[in-house]
Amino acid sequence: MTEASRLRLQGISKSYGNLRANDKIDFDLKPGSIHAVLGENGAGKSTLMKLIFGLLQADEGDMFFDGRRVSWQSPEQARAAGIAMVFQHFALFESLSVAENVWLGLAKTWTLPAVSEALRELGRHYGLVLDPNAMVHRLSVGERQRVEIARGLLAKPRVMILDEPTSVLAPQAARALFTMLRTLASEGCSIIYISHKLHEIRELCDECTVLRHGKVTGRVDPRQCNDEQLSALMIGSAPPPLVRASVSLSEVVMKVENFTVPALDDSSETLNDVNLSLMSGEILGIAGVSGNGQGLLLDALSGEWCDDTRRERQVKGAIRFQGRAIEAFGVQQRRRLGIMAVPAERLGRASVPELSLADNMFLLDQGNDWRIDRPRLRRAAASVIEAQSVKALGPQALASDLSGGNLQKFIMGRALQAEPQVLLVSQPTWGVDVGASAQIRQQLLAHRDAGAAILVISEELDELFQIADRIQVMYAGKLSPAIARQDASVELIGLWMGGAWSASSQSSENVLMGTAALELSK
Amino acid sequence: MIVLEKRQHPSPWMTYLSPVISIVLTFLIASFVVSAMGKDPIKVLSLFTLEPLSGKRAIGEVMLKATPLILCSLGLAFCFRSNVWNIGAEGQFLLGAIGAGGTAMWLTEAGVAGSGWLWISLALLLGAFAGACWAAITAWLRDRANANEILVSLMLVYVANLLLSYLVFGPWKDPKGWNFPQTLRFADSLSIGRLGTGMRVHWGFVVALISAAAMLWLMFFTSLGARLRVGGLAPGAARFAGFSSRESLWTVLLCSGAFAGLAGAMEVLGPMGQLTPHVSTGYGFTAIIVAFIARLNPLACILASFLLSMLMIGGELAQSRVGLPASVSSMFQGALLMMLLMVDSFINYRLRWRPGAAKGLKRDA
Numbered sequence: 001m002t003e004a005s006r007l008r009l010q011g012i013s014k015s016y017g018n019l020r021a022n023d024k025i026d027f028d029l030k031p032g033s034i035h036a037v038l039g040e041n042g043a044g045k046s047t048l049m050k051l052i053f054g055l056l057q058a059d060e061g062d063m064f065f066d067g068r069r070v071s072w073q074s075p076e077q078a079r080a081a082g083i084a085m086v087f088q089h090f091a092l093f094e095s096l097s098v099a100e101n102v103w104l105g106l107a108k109t110w111t112l113p114a115v116s117e118a119l120r121e122l123g124r125h126y127g128l129v130l131d132p133n134a135m136v137h138r139l140s141v142g143e144r145q146r147v148e149i150a151r152g153l154l155a156k157p158r159v160m161i162l163d164e165p166t167s168v169l170a171p172q173a174a175r176a177l178f179t180m181l182r183t184l185a186s187e188g189c190s191i192i193y194i195s196h197k198l199h200e201i202r203e204l205c206d207e208c209t210v211l212r213h214g215k216v217t218g219r220v221d222p223r224q225c226n227d228e229q230l231s232a233l234m235i236g237s238a239p240p241p242l243v244r245a246s247v248s249l250s251e252v253v254m255k256v257e258n259f260t261v262p263a264l265d266d267s268s269e270t271l272n273d274v275n276l277s278l279m280s281g282e283i284l285g286i287a288g289v290s291g292n293g294q295g296l297l298l299d300a301l302s303g304e305w306c307d308d309t310r311r312e313r314q315v316k317g318a319i320r321f322q323g324r325a326i327e328a329f330g331v332q333q334r335r336r337l338g339i340m341a342v343p344a345e346r347l348g349r350a351s352v353p354e355l356s357l358a359d360n361m362f363l364l365d366q367g368n369d370w371r372i373d374r375p376r377l378r379r380a381a382a383s384v385i386e387a388q389s390v391k392a393l394g395p396q397a398l399a400s401d402l403s404g405g406n407l408q409k410f411i412m413g414r415a416l417q418a419e420p421q422v423l424l425v426s427q428p429t430w431g432v433d434v435g436a437s438a439q440i441r442q443q444l445l446a447h448r449d450a451g452a453a454i455l456v457i458s459e460e461l462d463e464l465f466q467i468a469d470r471i472q473v474m475y476a477g478k479l480s481p482a483i484a485r486q487d488a489s490v491e492l493i494g495l496w497m498g499g500a501w502s503a504s505s506q507s508s509e510n511v512l513m514g515t516a517a518l519e520l521s522k
Numbered sequence: 523m524i525v526l527e528k529r530q531h532p533s534p535w536m537t538y539l540s541p542v543i544s545i546v547l548t549f550l551i552a553s554f555v556v557s558a559m560g561k562d563p564i565k566v567l568s569l570f571t572l573e574p575l576s577g578k579r580a581i582g583e584v585m586l587k588a589t590p591l592i593l594c595s596l597g598l599a600f601c602f603r604s605n606v607w608n609i610g611a612e613g614q615f616l617l618g619a620i621g622a623g624g625t626a627m628w629l630t631e632a633g634v635a636g637s638g639w640l641w642i643s644l645a646l647l648l649g650a651f652a653g654a655c656w657a658a659i660t661a662w663l664r665d666r667a668n669a670n671e672i673l674v675s676l677m678l679v680y681v682a683n684l685l686l687s688y689l690v691f692g693p694w695k696d697p698k699g700w701n702f703p704q705t706l707r708f709a710d711s712l713s714i715g716r717l718g719t720g721m722r723v724h725w726g727f728v729v730a731l732i733s734a735a736a737m738l739w740l741m742f743f744t745s746l747g748a749r750l751r752v753g754g755l756a757p758g759a760a761r762f763a764g765f766s767s768r769e770s771l772w773t774v775l776l777c778s779g780a781f782a783g784l785a786g787a788m789e790v791l792g793p794m795g796q797l798t799p800h801v802s803t804g805y806g807f808t809a810i811i812v813a814f815i816a817r818l819n820p821l822a823c824i825l826a827s828f829l830l831s832m833l834m835i836g837g838e839l840a841q842s843r844v845g846l847p848a849s850v851s852s853m854f855q856g857a858l859l860m861m862l863l864m865v866d867s868f869i870n871y872r873l874r875w876r877p878g879a880a881k882g883l884k885r886d887a
Contacts, residue, residue: 017530304761331764341762349758362748363763372748401531 004067006031006190007052007159012061014047021047023214024061029159034181034191036201036222038234039211040433045194048211049161052192053085054078066158084152085161090144092136099132102151115154122150126180141289142173153184160184161192166200170289171461171494178204196234196434197462198227210234235434242438242466244445253453254278254301254339254422259317259327261296261477269296270477274317277482278422278453283444284482285468286457287493293477294457298426300327301455302341303334321422335364340420342411344427344457346404350411353400357381357392357410360399364414380417388413388439405436412440416447423447426457441467461490475499526867527874536869541815544861545829551857561844569843570836570854582721584831586793589723590615590785590802591827592730594809596737597778599818603741604774605754610660610675611782612806613682614653618783620686621645621652623790623797626708627694638711645712646787653783654776656682661775665768671775679806687799694797705797714792726788730824733781737820750774782806803834804852811859830855 009027013020022044029035039045050056052063054072063070065081072078075085092101099116106115116132123129130146139147145165152160162181166174181204185191193205201208201222208225210218210233218233255278261271271293278284288294299305301319303326319327321337329337347353351360358374358381365380367373381395388409392402399407408428415423428444429437444467448454457474458464464471464485471488473480473496480501483492495501552570553563574584594611601608625645634641659678663669687703696706714724741747753760753770760767785805790797812830816822837851 019530302762303764331762335764343762345758348756349762352752352756352759354755355752359748363752363759366745366749366763370745372743372745 004031005029005064006033006066008064009048009052010062010064012048012051012058012063014051014056014058020214022051022058025211025214025216027209027216029190029192030207031158031190032185032188033207034185034193034205036205036208037192037194037211038196038198038201038208038222038230040196040234043211043234044214045211046163047214049085049163049192049194052078052159053083053161079155082156082158083161084155084157084159086145086148086152086163086165088163088165088167090148092144092147094135094137096136097132098130098134098136098139098147098150101136101147102132102154105151106154118154119150122153126153126183127176128153128180141291142169145169145177149180157189159190159192161194163194164196165193166195166197167459170497171490172498174200198230199462201230212236231434242442242445244449244467251280252277253280253322254455255318255320256301257318257320259300259315259319261300261315262313269293271296271300272477274477274479276455276472276479278455280421280453281448281451282469283448283454283456283467285464285471285485286455286474286479287461287464287471288459288474288497290459292474294426294474296477297474297479298341298343298424298457301424302339302343303329303331304341304343335418338419338421339424340364340415340418340422341424342415342426342428344430346407346411347400351399351407354398356396356398357385357402358395360410361414364418384410384413384417387417403433405432408432408440409436412443416443419452421452423452423454424457425454427459428456429458429460429463437463461493464493465490473497473501523875525874526871529870529872532869533872536865537817540865540869541817541826541862544815544858544865547861547865548854548858551861552854555850555853556846559846561846566840566844566846569839570833573839574832574835578718579720580835582718582723583835584828585717585721585723585727587831587834588824588827589727589730589792590789590805591809591812591830592824593733593785593788594782594806595812595816595823595827596733596820597774597781598809598813599816599820599823600737600741600750601774601778602813603754603818604750604770605757606771606774607672608657608660608675608775608778609672609810610657610677610679610806611778611809612802612804613675613679614656614779614782615786615789615802615806616679616682616686617656617779618649618653618786619790619797619801620649620682620689620786621783622649622787623705623708623801624689624694625649626712626791627705627797629712630706630709634709638713641712642714642791645791646784649787649790650780650784653781653786654779656783657775657779658772661772665771686797686801690797690799696796703799707796708791712791713795714788722793724788724792726792729784729788733784734820734824741820746773782809808834808855811855811862814859815862833858 005028007029009025012022012025014022025048037045037048047056051058054075054077057071057073070081099112099119102119103110103112103115119130119132128146128150130143130150136144136147165177169177181191193201195201202225205222208220208222209216210220210230212234220233222230256274256276259271259274263270269291274297276284286294286297318325321339326334326337343349351363358378361377361380362372367376378395384390385392385395390402390410390413391406392410402410412428425444428440432440441463444454444456456464456468468485470482470484471493472482473493475497476499478499480496549567553567556563556566574580594615598608598611622645625648629641629645656678660671660675663674664671690703690705694705696704699706714726717723717725717727741751749760749765750770750773752763753765753767757767786801789801794801808830812823812826815829816826833854834851837848837854840846840850841848
């Protein structure tokens with residue numbers, strides 16, 4: 001090795017039962033480098049990070065930190081040696097201030113005023129602006145992430161691990177994060193950056209280790225690779241390009257008018273005067289950072305909200321399906337009209353993890369008999385498995401035994417089999433591997449071409465730019481005007497994700513343009 | 523170092539072995555406690571295992587006590603599977619006793635004659651109805667006021683107990699009963715027939731067995747049962763599918779109340795023959811243990827009821843034969859539930875010996 005490593009792993013393996021999550025992994029992190037770890041869900045990224053951070057212990061292999069052989073028994077040891085980790089899910093106390101939250105994680109020698117001062121200093125130095133006295137429950141997701149990062153930085157780390165940090169950020173916030181990370185790296189801190197977003201990795205990282213099925217499949221300089229090369233390493237082959245026809249039909253099928261759902265308490269989502277029109281033969285994309293009302297919007301459209309929501313809140317406005325007001329309809333009534341939803345939560349909502357795929361068919365198809373018709377459910381499940389090429393042992397496989405991608409294919413296939421007129425989909429490819437994502441997106445497009453009206457709520461702008469015909473952005477319970485995909489740019493949508501659409505007077509023009517574009521492509 | 527590690531799949535073996543292991547462990551604990559009290563553990567254990575099965579009369583007693591346990595535990599298993607935590611079967615049992623007892627008392631006073639079976643059926647139905655009504659209070663408060671059904675159903679047990687006491691000490695007291703807190707003895711034609719001579723077990727036992735089969739069918743072969751199970755396993759999925767959580771709350775509570783009420787009704791029309799303050803010896807609470815040991819499976823509820831029935835009888839024998847306190851029986855029941863809950867963690871977890879873990883504590887340079 002020409003340059004001394006900050007962190008080096010040699011032949012690291014870790015198994016859970018029969019599953020080999022990490023198989024003889026070699027990994028080399030140089031000082032001051034931003035090193036991407038790329039892989040699909042289930043490729044072993046998280047396990048590897050947990051090993052490095054001392055949350056798990058390797059079955060075999062050696063780990064060297066600054067040339068010394070180490071084996072952490074706990075995260076405390078890893079932290080003491082100078083490793084910091086920012087998790088995808090934050091561990092913050094809602095009812096405490098920013099400074100107090102950071103203080104709790106630090107050595108006992110710190111005082112609270114010293115922490116506040118250090119936080120201000122971090123703000124000046126890295127552009128990591130935080131008000132130390134702000135209460136955490138008032139912070140946005142991006143700000144919460146900054147608190148987590150600040151907590152890591154105060155310990156003066158020599159290695160910082162970030163697990164999919166941009167999954168919760170708008171593009172502008174992601175850019176600010178990158179600037180901060182570059183400053184940090186230039187001061188000698190090594191950064192491990194976990195992601196499956198290829199363009200981010202190319203933009204930010206100088207090294208990249210690719211994992212597939214627990215093994216290292218490549219070590220490359222991401223700046224010199226294109227998307228196809230990286231995804232080939234990640235999934236074994238590049239997914240086929242999407243095929244889309246031009247918009248064929250356009251008649252408004254579903255319409256939401258001035259829909260308002262007030263807040264129940266501080267933490268609940270709201271809808272504020274939401275308007276949208278869903279046309280047949282189009283995909284309408286709803287962009288925005290999660291938690292801005294998308295969950296409530298889907299619940300309201302699918303009829304799935306809990307009885308409490310309708311009872312306790314003063315809901316105003318109308319939802320129309322082919323001109324008919326349906327806001328008071330329940331899930332089954334709407335389903336009979338041909339309105340079908342695919343929620344983001346695959347386990348526990350779209351499926352019952354403990355039940356077989358055949359029994360899970362029952363969620364959409366109860367039949368008319370008071371007896372449960374198992375053979376029919378089994379046949380239906382088998383045909384979905386077949387049509388979607390779901391990798392499962394058969395209709396008797398438990399939903400929880402399927403991988404995320406395969407379960408999503410099954411759930412999507414189950415909904416499509418009913419040939420809905422309106423399909424409401426939330427995060428269709430969340431945590432789904434690249435191959436299955438491509439299949440799911442292609443199916444959505446095919447269904448749109450067949451004349452269905454499809455609403456896709458997604459956090460991934462790439463996805464919306466690939467499949468949507470028009471895009472609306474959700475922020476703080478409000479919905480922006482619609483803009484045709486051809487007229488939208490990542491920058492503009494990014495601005496709107498911060499709620500800035502009303503600031504620009506062009507918004508009304510965009511609506512016109514959106515409609516015009518739709519007319520044109522007919 | 524031994525570590526507790528999550529299994530990839532719940533172990534099918536442990537699911538069925540766990541009750542067996544718990545029973546063995548409970549007997550071990552029991553023998554330890556019994557010998558610490560200076561009694562011969564072998565003899566005491568035989569009182570709990572062999573003695574209740576020695577002879578026709580004894581087996582009849584086991585079946586007699588198993589009857590209310592089966593009925594109560596069926597209803598509870600139904601509730602628990604739907605994620606409704608009704609722990610007030612005891613109260614619903616008492617209301618069933620009051621409903622059937624009151625009917626039988628009135629019929630006796632009115633001096634009705636004719637077909638006993640018809641009047642017995644009427645009294646049993648009214649008992650089941652009273653139990654269902656008592657459970658309806660819990661359902662209504664949960665539905666309307668979002669009250670916690672665990673607390674409400676439990677507290678209603680004590681209300682039911684006081685109601686029963688009020689009736690038998692007050693308005694329903696037998697005027698010719700030498701001021702004992704009990705109703706008059708019901709007419710002989712209102713007593714449920716026995717299954718055989720020399721046994722106290724009555725036709726109610728057969729009713730309980732049929733109920734178990736019916737419950738099995740309801741749970742696993744009907745659309746209603748499937749909807750309720752989805753609601754219990756994943757409330758979010760039930761909402762997604764459009765199954766009403768109110769429907770399931772009311773269905774399971776009314777059903778479970780009716781089963782417990784029927785059990786109480788058969789207890790007064792069977793072995794008791796009158797209402798007293800001591801209709802139940804805690805059947806409704808013991809049924810919770812039965813339901814869990816049976817893994818909420820209706821057929822297994824029958825076996826588990828036999829086991830707990832033997833424990834109850836063994837407790838009484840231990841009291842009279844070797845002078846152990848009555849609380850020994852409840853202690854065994856408690857120990858059994860505790861063991862079961864603990865051993866159950868091995869369905870989803872397993873112990874693994876990890877030799878490397880201890881020595882890795884020191885960091886080598």
